[in-house]
Amino acid sequence: MSIETKFQKLGTDNAPGQEVRQTGGDAGFHGPKLDGRPVDFSHGDVDAHTPTPGAFDLFQQGVRMGAAQAYTEYRGDQQIRDIVAPRLAQFTGAPVDARDGLIVTPGTQGALFLAVASTVDRGDKVAIVQPDYFANRKLVEFFGGEMIPVQMSYEDASANEAGLDLDGLEAAFKAGARVFLFSNPNNPTGVVYSADEISRMAALADRYGATVIVDQLYSRLRYTGASYTHFRAVDGVPENVVTIMGPSKTESLSGYRLGVAFGSHEILTRMEKLQAIVSLRAPGYSQAVLRGWFDEPEGWLDARIRLHQQIRDDLLDILRGVAGVTARTPMAGSYLFPRLPQLTLDPADFVRALRLQAGVTVTPGTEFSPHTASSVRLNFSQDRAASAAAIHRMAELIERYRA
């Protein structure tokens, strides 16, 4: 594969926030533009759901600390790792070694990149869930790995299961997959794996000696009735597990660009070595913001979850009122992944029509799986009224282009 091909596969035209660079036209569009406040569902709105109280003050204290905070170890400041490790251990239910088992990265994307780079080399086979976060596939391909897809029947599964094809996962391991990468809650569907699914996934990974990278970015934002199982804490979990989290989503701290990875010392050591040539370290002063992570004011997280659950339910009500639209109720995170009915525009054009004619930016379903072209992903961490109005406009556009 030439370097040109390698980069063509890294297409970002439909990636969140990149729509401004698109140059596609409006062939096939008809009807008037729909007025209303534009909503960008490709990512959360940190103006509607503002950063954790005190985050900026912690940053300012970091700046005041000066050199000690500007130049940390590549893994991140040891004092901050000492603060964060026990909180992560308590949250996930298994120990976290602050010195050798934790790294601070530039965003969770940074953690994911380092984790995949540290475990996947040319020709390595990697089990990837479909649908799942679009970067997973791109990362595997960038390092020359071979993706073995494992299907998740999230639309047919019972309410407390993700619907992963566990036989498919075993088949992937039998076919030689030695790394398994997945998000829980799943991005884009918002489903959460059941305790039984997680146990069986762990048992399979252990049996076949696979390394597991679990992206738990949204694992704090869980709705009424959700039961969450941390992969790293189940009985019989394999040794080579890296868990990825960060304060960018639930806590709206994306602007500080922080993530963490924790688990296997061997993999963490590689990640640190690689970070040294990728970006040296997570932004120094930003690291100080982690001092407040998992230490938010009493009731703050509950209120955030409650409001997101209301928005989720508002949008689901509107979407389910549109003939032919189906959507599973997300149990965690802030993504909705509705399936749309047959339209006269192909999916990519409809996504562009949504943006240009209705001021509604969404992420096309093809980013997450080749089998979900008729779905779109909506990050509903938005202003409540504006997002409901936007989904009404989306409903109107579905009618306009209904086949």
Added chain:
Amino acid sequence: MSIETKFQKLGTDNAPGQEVRQTGGDAGFHGPKLDGRPVDFSHGDVDAHTPTPGAFDLFQQGVRMGAAQAYTEYRGDQQIRDIVAPRLAQFTGAPVDARDGLIVTPGTQGALFLAVASTVDRGDKVAIVQPDYFANRKLVEFFGGEMIPVQMSYEDASANEAGLDLDGLEAAFKAGARVFLFSNPNNPTGVVYSADEISRMAALADRYGATVIVDQLYSRLRYTGASYTHFRAVDGVPENVVTIMGPSKTESLSGYRLGVAFGSHEILTRMEKLQAIVSLRAPGYSQAVLRGWFDEPEGWLDARIRLHQQIRDDLLDILRGVAGVTARTPMAGSYLFPRLPQLTLDPADFVRALRLQAGVTVTPGTEFSPHTASSVRLNFSQDRAASAAAIHRMAELIERYRA
């Protein structure tokens, strides 16, 4: 090459700031510890030379802007690129396209990583100067490239030349090198390439169709008598040039983790695609700090340069008073790269003795070239009195271990 080998080659034990993770002993050490304020010459001291006035206020304004600043395009906020591009064009003497020819990255290390990843694939040959910044070699190796070293006789060259072996560079191109990566001013020696050297390097790169990545991180910090030629602005410069800069050094803004790369649209497009899976974007709020870059208060840069020149001269005076120590006078940047006389400790042990017995942290010369084991790199962007005292302690330790 297995993934284990690939990561072994990324050794970071001697990298700046990583000394805290070393576990080596003190075999062969003798004599008392030398008292004095410890100085870490492995990087600059942003407490001694504080960030540009107004940087924190710009960051705070970025936070107040909220979502628009937290989630920028992967290349960085377009408004900020519009501000920075003309300043970079004026500084370097050639146009910079704000939309398609500029990317904001997490530090200059981030820019370097993306630039090498976007141009070097498995088996590609890359011309690398010896000595030069240690990450250059590691990056080439990480992507499976083959390094063709080109020697720089910096100790023998005339005062206004770097001493690059231009025949060696041509030989590297003849041997198949299609990428040439170098820093100017050179890290670790502080030498600056002459106009004639730069012109001849550009002509060679053009003749052999090579891509050139120029790391100009320290190009604003130039001392009396330095004449600087921007590679990208010389007559006949090849098309595939990427220039890397950032406000982390001269401006002491490392804690905000910012860098930029500008030049070839084709390479920049690849870098953007890769940034999407590496870290998404440079830290959002931090990007706002770039609004003040190249717009510092009147006289601020001159004063900073003057003070660094004084420290440089202080340290050179002390070092040149030690028998057997030689050091070329750096013309730019804040690195000194003295060659030490023969010692009873091997170089790695002497570096450790410096740290443990004298509170002086330096970077071993082997990081920059296999031929500079008897040199050490000192970042002299330090408190003036403390650094002079530290170099006196270093001189004392050289006497203690003189062979």
